[in-house]
Amino acid sequence: MQVTTSALSPVEQTLLIPLAARAHGARLFPQMALHDSCAASALSKLEVEADDYLDDPLSVYGVLSRTRILRQIALDFFIRHPRGLAANLGCGLSCYFQWLDRGHNQWLDADLPEVIALRENLLPSLGQHHRNAVVDLKQTHWWRSLGLPEGPNAPAVLLLLEGVLMYLRPEEVRQILHEFAEHAPAGSEIVFDSLSWMAIGCAGLHPSVSRTQAQFLWGARQMRDFTAAHPRLRLLSEHSVLDGYDAATAWLCPVFRAFWGVPMYGIVRMGLSH
Ligand SMILES: C[S@@+](CC[C@H](N)C(=O)[O-])C[C@H]1O[C@@H](n2cnc3c(N)ncnc32)[C@H](O)[C@@H]1O
Structure with missing residues (x-):
């Protein structure tokens, strides 16, 4: 029997x-294939029209x-921190540990309760160095409630x-x-994708997000938005995501970045000053 997503x-x-893209996106972009066996298997058990x-x-x-890009950033982190922990917050049904289990490192996948219930129903166990946990990022104190390490001698964490x-x-x-900057041990990093402020309120124009009624509520207005939350935060790197799509985006993304001072859509990686 197929699992419904109507309670989400x-x-x-x-x-x-992202689940459908990771499962079947290589049909459209074979050169970008991820070989994500978890996504294909989870999607096949869901009552959704994946081709849409x-x-x-x-x-x-x-x-x-x-x-x-994120897989490579996480791999680089684990090369520097072989016993390190990565926590994927708002993980959905993504399954990075299938590629990144190096024997001694650890992975935590966390999301809202309904999503974690779905994960536990649909995805295989990823071994003793992996765990799922419930989190609501709108609540404060999630660092401690997830049991993430803190203190001067604690191991670095990748969020x-x-x-x-x-x-x-x-x-x-x-x-x-x-919260990340307040609690994370030295050497920790936080990585996330960011839309620009122009996307705020415009999810109805997005061909896929508009199917869900979710809305874009936050987008960066200036690069300082990323570091302003805490004096420890430092920008480490910025990665463009869409440049390789076609000639128009290869032109538009850098022009947008130069003109407006923030990525139209990009990945930002930040660390801590001490
Ligand atoms: C676009 S999906 C991305 C899922 C996953 N990161 C991926 O790329 O496959 C957004 C995810 O954010 C999660 N999310 C949204 N608000 C959240 C919150 N307040 N606390 C925890 N997770 C949240 C949703 O449940 C959903 O799984």
Whole structure:
């Protein structure tokens, strides 16, 4: 029997967009194939019309591209921190540990309760170095409630927030960045994708997100928005996601970045000053 997604809220339903792209996006972009066996298997058990999501090739490309960038960032982190922990907050049904289990490192996938229930129903166990946990990022003190390490001698943590912050209010995004900077041990990093402020309120124009009724609530207005939440925050790198899609986006993305001073859509990686 197929599993329904009707109990998911609009913002929870957005997890279907990256799931379908990771499962079947290589049909459109073979050079970007992820070989994500978890996504294909989970999607086949869900009562959804997966092909509908493939009608939006720019989003499919964006998911494949950002997954490859985040996977590489996480791999680089684990090379520097072989026993390190990565926490994917707002993980949806993504399954990075299938690629990144290196024997001694650890992975935590966290999301809202309905999504974690779906994960536990649909995805295979990923071994003793992996766990799922419930989190609501709108609540404060999630660092401690997830049992993330803190203190001067604690191991570094990599936080991933992929396709999440744009659905939260500016003060909630600020609070998340503040909580990370307040608690994370030295050497920790936070990585997330960011839309520009021009996308705020425009989810109805997005071919895939408009299916869900979720709304874009936050977008960066200036690069300082990323670091303003706490004096420890430092920008480490910025990654463009869409440049490889076609000639028009290869031109538009850098022009937008130069003119408006923030990425139209990009990945931001930040660390801590001490
Ligand atoms: C577009 S999906 C991205 C899922 C996943 N990161 C991926 O790329 O496949 C957005 C995710 O953010 C989660 N999310 C939204 N608001 C949240 C909150 N307040 N706390 C925790 N997760 C949240 C949703 O449940 C959903 O799984």
